[in-house]
Amino acid sequence: MxxxxxxxxxxxxxxxxxxxxxxxxxxxxxxxxxxxxxxxxxxxxxxxxxxxxxxxxxxxxxxxxxxxxxxxxxxxxxxxxxxxxxxxxxxxxxxxxxxxxxxxxxxxxxxxxxxxxxxxxxxxxxxxxxxxxxxxxxxxxxxxxxxxxxxxxxxxxxxxxxxxxxxxxxxxxxxxxxxxxxxxxxxxxxxxxxxxxxxxxxxxxxxxxxxxxxxxxxxxxxxxxxxxxxxxxxxxxxxxxxxxxxxxxxxxxxxxxxxxxxxxxxxxxxxxGDDQGLMLPPRLAPIQVVIVPIYRDDAEHSLVMPVVERLQKELGESFRVHVDLRDGLTPGFKFNDWEMRGVPLRIEVGPKDVEKHSVALARRDRPGKAGKSFVPQEGLAQTVGETLKEIQAALLARAIAFRDEHIFAVRSYADLTDAVQKGWALAWWCGSPECEAKVKEDTKATTRCIPLDQESGDGLCVVCGKPAREKIYFARAY
RNA sequence: CGGGGUGUGGCUCAGUUGGCAGAGCACCGCGUUUGGGACGCGGGGGUCGGCGGUUCAAGUCCGCCCACCCCGACCA
CATH class of the missing domain: 3.30.930.10 (Bira Bifunctional Protein; Domain 2)
Known part of the structure; x- marks a missing residue:
């Protein structure tokens, strides 16, 4: 736990x-x-x-x-x-x-x-x-x-x-x-x-x-x-x-x-991942939807559980669903726990939801109240399917935006050494190991790859200034 | 293998001039709780990294060894 x-x-x-x-x-x-x-x-x-x-x-x-x-x-x-x-x-x-x-x-x-x-x-x-x-x-x-x-x-x-x-x-x-x-x-x-x-x-x-x-x-x-x-x-x-x-x-x-x-x-x-924990892409997540039943006493328990079981069965036909039946833990604890584990979508079912034929739907990619909405039980499988697709797309979009914000096309050696402290540098490179070694020596950044996707052309090596035909990424790596 | 650091309950750590091994969290039981990390009471659990030495007495002082962590060189 x-x-x-x-x-x-x-x-x-x-x-x-x-x-x-x-x-x-x-x-x-x-x-x-x-x-x-x-x-x-x-x-x-x-x-x-x-x-x-x-x-x-x-x-x-x-x-x-x-x-x-x-x-x-x-x-x-x-x-x-x-x-x-x-x-x-x-x-x-x-x-x-x-x-x-x-x-x-x-x-x-x-x-x-x-x-x-x-x-x-x-x-x-x-x-x-x-x-x-x-x-x-x-x-x-x-x-x-x-x-x-x-x-x-x-x-x-x-x-x-x-x-x-x-x-x-x-x-x-x-x-x-x-x-x-x-x-x-x-x-x-x-x-x-x-x-x-x-x-x-x-x-x-x-x-x-x-x-x-x-x-x-x-x-x-x-x-x-x-x-x-x-x-x-x-x-x-x-x-x-x-x-x-x-x-x-x-x-x-x-x-x-x-x-x-x-x-x-x-x-x-x-x-x-973020400061709340893991954030798993829906297509790979072991659990795509977690259902947290909410009840105070036996009366509410018997009110809520039939709905939970029905939803589990309905959603289980299309998605990897888990119901959190752990006793003695507060809902708040469970919410945080599943966020730590990166489950993309959480469904809360309590007495109020049973009464209104709705559920609370919480997206992992929008933590806290911002990601929470109340949706009808009617057609829930479709809502869940659409939301999981949205989350998958949102994670990719967020990661692309982060990556692109931290890639710097550099022309001078000074810009290169600066760029690899805050992201990746994309630069012309003459192909010599000596130029790579110098960058590594000076900045700890290594060449990562000569990307497939680059416009043809030529320029001057960012390290030695000699003619270069390809661009390469420099970055600190794991 | 170079430089630095740490070894005490499952985890994080406290432990004074050497004097009955502790706390928080976790775990077990009971009760009250439960829509964003609940609380009370009770309980179990440690050859203090290892070996040797000093001492009436060592988690604490001394010596040797071992393990792990961090920073370098190596790497999917």
Whole structure:
């Protein structure tokens, strides 16, 4: 049950986040450092995220499978950049059945290697391609500093791994999945992410190019919310994934991978939450409508409950509905409690409502009395459906407005350093890692992505002044 | 691994010159309450991070160790 008062965002955003995760009953700290326990309410949110993504994966021809959690150490060493990228954060199993193992096994930090190995056995002919497999699971990365959902030692995610006959096809897949993530984030999460390409220094270990959706949190910091990688033939060469083409010539295949994790829960929390608590987008909320019965005594109880039960049944046909039957708590407490948990819509049913054939309808996105209205019980399902749609749209509109207010198109280095203190900077960039490094050194801001959506043209690099062909976002990131 | 800090009930913490381990919240019971975070009474719960030392006596003083948090380097 939620305790009173949350630290305000403006006072300490980080503290606000830590408190909300626990007070909204999403997750708890596990006994192992950096690991989290996802509690039922948090997991229900993740399940809705999974369902929304899985539906899109299936619709684009992908299938699910499961690969093992343990990977021979030697596999990681087959791709040079990959092992360099991951070796510092590997958890390694050295013993099994009471004996020291011949070869240590790593707990997967990601599955390119084990899946690549299997694909090399499965792929013989162009007729075997493409392979479009996704897996839902968890991975382990021994991170130095952890935060619930944002960076935990073990996290849950999906990782798609595909194999293609041509680079064009593999690149199209990479871009298709990036767009799938964008569509999911915007339409279901109401998180207005910006899709784009990572710079060389920010890309995934072993990738030819990495693509990302970047979201702006309410403290204006950026959160990488999903990634899609094009590997070219790098992993195919490392794992010997070859096929005979139509001309009977042996070719290395082209591979991709793409992932979105429980970090997205953090994105939802930090995109929509306010000082009252969580604010969940209706399409993903585990509970879309909570009904709070209000009564003083047994007489009022028996007056109110039949109406509550009828509404629960009617609304339950179309929406995820919960009735708060907890005894001994005042309505006021329950209102605050459900606001903390981010339930989009609350219905109050008391004796006065029974008499007037109405209910009180309270919107989470308009806290307090402002969001409360009295509507007829007649046609309530339709009212609820329309209101949930309005809330979903309102959350997105609010997040877009916040994002756009905090993006600054900058032309000078002074403007850049100023902008990244209060939001994101969008600027011409020549493409050199030295210019990125200087900004990071001076401001702690990193390049987030080269947005897909930018007008063609050229300008001068905001750092060094040399000619630049692309604009890039600089921001402080999680 | 560098710099700083903290370890006392489930949580947040108090604990004076060393002298019977406490409060608030949470939890359990009973009663009164209930349309924006109710109240009264009663109750359960702690090897004071660990080991060793000083002392008649250690949460408190000393030594060593461990864990966690914050700031850096690394990261979905």
């Amino acid at each position: 939620a305790e009173e008062k949350l630290t305000p965002q403006a006072e300490n955003f980080s503290e606000w986040y830590n408190q909300i995760v626990q007070k909204a009953d999403l997750a708890d700290y596990a006994p192992v450092r950096g690991c989290m326990v996802v509690k039922p309410y948090g997991w229900a949110l993740w399940e809705n995220i999974q369902a929304a993504l899985d539906r899109r994966f299936k619709a684009t021809g992908h299938v699910n499978a499961a690969f093992p959690m343990l990977i021979p150490m030697s596999f990681l060493e087959k791709e040079k950049e990959h092992v360099e990228g991951f070796s510092p954060e590997l958890a390694v199993v050295t013993h099994g059945g009471g004996e020291k193992l011949e070869e240590p096994l790593v707990v997967r930090p990601t599955s390119e290697t084990i899946i690549g190995y299997m694909y090399s056995k499965w792929v013989k002919s162009y007729r075997d391609l493409p392979i479009l497999i996704n897996q839902w699971g968890s991975v382990v990365r021994w991170e130095m500093r952890t935060r619930l959902f944002l960076r935990t030692a073990e996290f849950y995610w999906q990782e798609g791994h595909t194999v293609h006959a041509t680079s064009d096809e593999a690149m199209a897949e990479t871009r298709l999945m990036l767009d799938t993530y964008r569509d999911f984030a915007v339409e279901d999460g109401a998180v207005p992410v910006i899709p784009g390409r990572k710079s060389e220094s920010e890309k995934f270990a072993g990738a030819v190019s990495s693509w990302t959706i970047e979201g702006m949190m309410r403290d204006t910091r950026a959160l990488q919310s999903g990634t899609s990688h094009y590997f070219g033939q790098n992993f195919a060469r490392a794992f010997d994934i070859k096929f005979l083409d139509q001309n009977n010539e042996l070719q290395f295949a082209y591979t991709t991978s793409w992932g979105l994790s429980t970090r997205f829960v953090g994105a939802i929390i930090m995109t929509h």
